[in-house]
Amino acid sequence: MSDAPLSLTHVTKRFGGFTAVNDLSFEVPAGQIIGFLGPNGAGKSTSLRMSLGVMPPDAGEVRLFGAAPELKNLKRVGFLPEERGLYKKMNARDTITYFARLKGMSAHDARARADELLETTGLGAFRTTRISKLSKGMAQKVQILSTLAHRPDFLILDEPFSGLDPMNQQTLEDLIKAEHARGATILFSTHVMEHAERLCDRIVMLARGRKVLDGTLEDAYATLGRGARITLEPGFDLAAALGPKGFEVHRTLDKGPGEAWRVSLAPGQGPQDALRAVLEAGAPVIGFQPEEARLRDVFVSLVGEAEAAALESPAGAVAEETV
Numbered sequence: 001m002s003d004a005p006l007s008l009t010h011v012t013k014r015f016g017g018f019t020a021v022n023d024l025s026f027e028v029p030a031g032q033i034i035g036f037l038g039p040n041g042a043g044k045s046t047s048l049r050m051s052l053g054v055m056p057p058d059a060g061e062v063r064l065f066g067a068a069p070e071l072k073n074l075k076r077v078g079f080l081p082e083e084r085g086l087y088k089k090m091n092a093r094d095t096i097t098y099f100a101r102l103k104g105m106s107a108h109d110a111r112a113r114a115d116e117l118l119e120t121t122g123l124g125a126f127r128t129t130r131i132s133k134l135s136k137g138m139a140q141k142v143q144i145l146s147t148l149a150h151r152p153d154f155l156i157l158d159e160p161f162s163g164l165d166p167m168n169q170q171t172l173e174d175l176i177k178a179e180h181a182r183g184a185t186i187l188f189s190t191h192v193m194e195h196a197e198r199l200c201d202r203i204v205m206l207a208r209g210r211k212v213l214d215g216t217l218e219d220a221y222a223t224l225g226r227g228a229r230i231t232l233e234p235g236f237d238l239a240a241a242l243g244p245k246g247f248e249v250h251r252t253l254d255k256g257p258g259e260a261w262r263v264s265l266a267p268g269q270g271p272q273d274a275l276r277a278v279l280e281a282g283a284p285v286i287g288f289q290p291e292e293a294r295l296r297d298v299f300v301s302l303v304g305e306a307e308a309a310a311l312e313s314p315a316g317a318v319a320e321e322t323v
């Protein structure tokens, strides 16, 4: 039996007649950073809650460090829930110290660790500021620091980047890398593909409760292969024009003048074959660029355009949660 930090085997969760997580299996091996991706409502948070034993699965099995999720192995985990919440009257330092103490650290070590974390993440000057007086992003950072203060072996972070401005997103990326370098295994959910692209050893992608991808970034890119990006004047349906000719074509999420499309290239095809077909179809081309796939394109192709449209961009990640 595996004693990996986390393994889910054929896990299913239903709410009434609705199946939120459907026959999901994956493993988080020690030492990896894994991105848990999927559009809104895909079942990510439900899966993470089951992983911690917050709610039981209707079918299948969850193992944390090779055992059922219970107090002994939960002490080795740091969990950042999607719903944020801290004691508003406590100051930043006491908050982190409090959570570290709950996970078994001594008062002295917890306080020293709180100071060290606040200092390295730019919050040193706000050590004694009450949570209620901090900005939303700062309070979220305090919550993240509270999650990892006890140096857990395994960090589970549900949408940790959501609500942080680009500077603080970078601080969090650095923090995740530092935790990983210290030896922690990390599983985090996100809507922002670029974070996953920069940080992850592996990606697990969900759509409508089912796993649609489980592999390295290279495996993810290989699902699309090479492609060409084509920008057209708005209003031309390139998928309808090229589909019958055997090309796989998707709208991309790129913003900008015109409408961007991606044409996947089959083995043996070159970008010029795509360009020739596009021109023969009479498409109003305003831009053309041969390129390799990106995780955003993989996401769109596996999850579907409509659901992928809800993706956040890193700069556009907006605070939704209350802290």
Ligand SMILES: Nc1ncnc2c1ncn2[C@@H]1O[C@H](COP(=O)(O)OP(=O)(O)OP(=O)(O)O)[C@@H](O)[C@H]1O
Pocket: 015, 020, 038, 039, 040, 041, 042, 043, 044, 045, 046, 047, 082
């Ligand atoms: N306690 C619950 N009772 C009923 N339905 C629920 C409950 N929790 C989740 N759901 C439903 O299950 C589905 C999956 O929700 P979940 O929160 O796991 O998705 P998610 O992938 O985390 O989405 P998001 O990125 O929007 O947080 C959604 O349709 C949600 O409405």
